[in-house]
Amino acid sequence: MITRRVLLGTGAAVVGAGGLLTVGHLTHRLDDVADAVGLDPKPLPDPADTRIVRRAARACATLLTTVEAAAAANPGVDLAPVAAIVREQLAAVGGSPATTASLAPVTLDALEQALSNAAADRAADAVDAGSAALVRVLASMSAGQAQCARAVRRLA
Template identity: 65%
Template sequence: MTRRALIGTGAVVVGAGGLLVAAEATGRLDDVADAVGIDPKPQPDPDDTRVLRRAARATAELQAAVAATSAGHPGLDLAAVTAAVGEQLAALGGAEAPAGAAPPADQGAAVDALAQALDIACKDRARDAVTAGSPALVRVLAAMSAGHAQSARVVRSLR
């Protein structure tokens, strides 16, 4: 079964962050819905839209933290974590991250800081999953939370 099939509505929701954010920004929700074959046209739950935006923003910040840690400590193998967070952010439609603080100069401290950031993201997405309205969005957020937990374990293994 493909990821698209699993989440049913869909493909739709993993594309969903992008869909909703882009649609809101451009006012072309019907066009976007047509593109992914949703019929009737969705009326996004405003609360779910807020959850998606918050998740996308937080994931962009996480991606920036991973990139900064990787740049500051090139000896750390963060390829798997970089790939996972990048895939998550793409599924949410992307977002801009504000400039973040540089990682600690000490490599061990940098590892701890990144693992802690992933722990926080894990808890936040789990909380979002519990309160989200759309079942498909619930699944995406719950899976993201579990993915963050896996990434945190990878990072801690580098200590």
Template identity: 40%
Template sequence: MTRRRTLLLGGVAVAGAAAVGGVAAAGRLDDVARELGIDPVPRPAEGDTALLAEAAEDQARLIAVVGALSPTLTALLTEQLEALGGAETVRIDAATDLAAARAAFTEAAASRARQATDAVSPDLARTLGSVSACLTLMGTGAVT
């Protein structure tokens, strides 16, 4: 025969596990942990990691396209690449003039804007949005 204490403790354990599962499913586990005085270790969303890698690779490609055409643009693009975490050097043909590179800027700006809206992390969304805005200006020729 089951004792009442065993039954109550089992019920409390099941209810506690269900509560933790519900909080985790709602994405609020870190908030609850902070309230309890536990400092959770942040983990990036898998989708954000892929977006960041894609953006950094494309940024390295833009640096290769611009090449030696504009030291100012190359410096800006390199600074943005560092903000995105860096990437390996890409070997592709450089653009022959800045007008040829502007199309690549416009395409990359649209891609960064899409990635910004897809990002889970607000910080990543802001960074990608900022890069998109700068690439848009480079594509229009406002920054040379």
């Protein structure tokens, strides 16, 4: 049989622990507490950041298709470095290349515009991202795409 003291003591301990957890959650210190006791907390990804990454991956796959179409339409122009950069960016956001069943010819001007638009879109995504790591990736993608647009402009 449980005595009243044991029951009250257990109840007080549970309420106290719950209160500490609530305060830790509200002050964003739960990860610090878990780390202090030897646990390795893994934060859940922000759903908004997940959507941003998916959007960036789709856009990057489309951009790679555009670069490949421009390379096919302009065989005398070396677009391999641009394609390599876009492939690396696609891998950075976990995307996979889109299927390129039939590539419509793309002019260098259209490619430059696509790269400039992509750079602006990734910069906007970086502003909206919550994770500092994602902000860095998106800002880097934006800068790389802007540089690729400048390189294509010089080639045209």
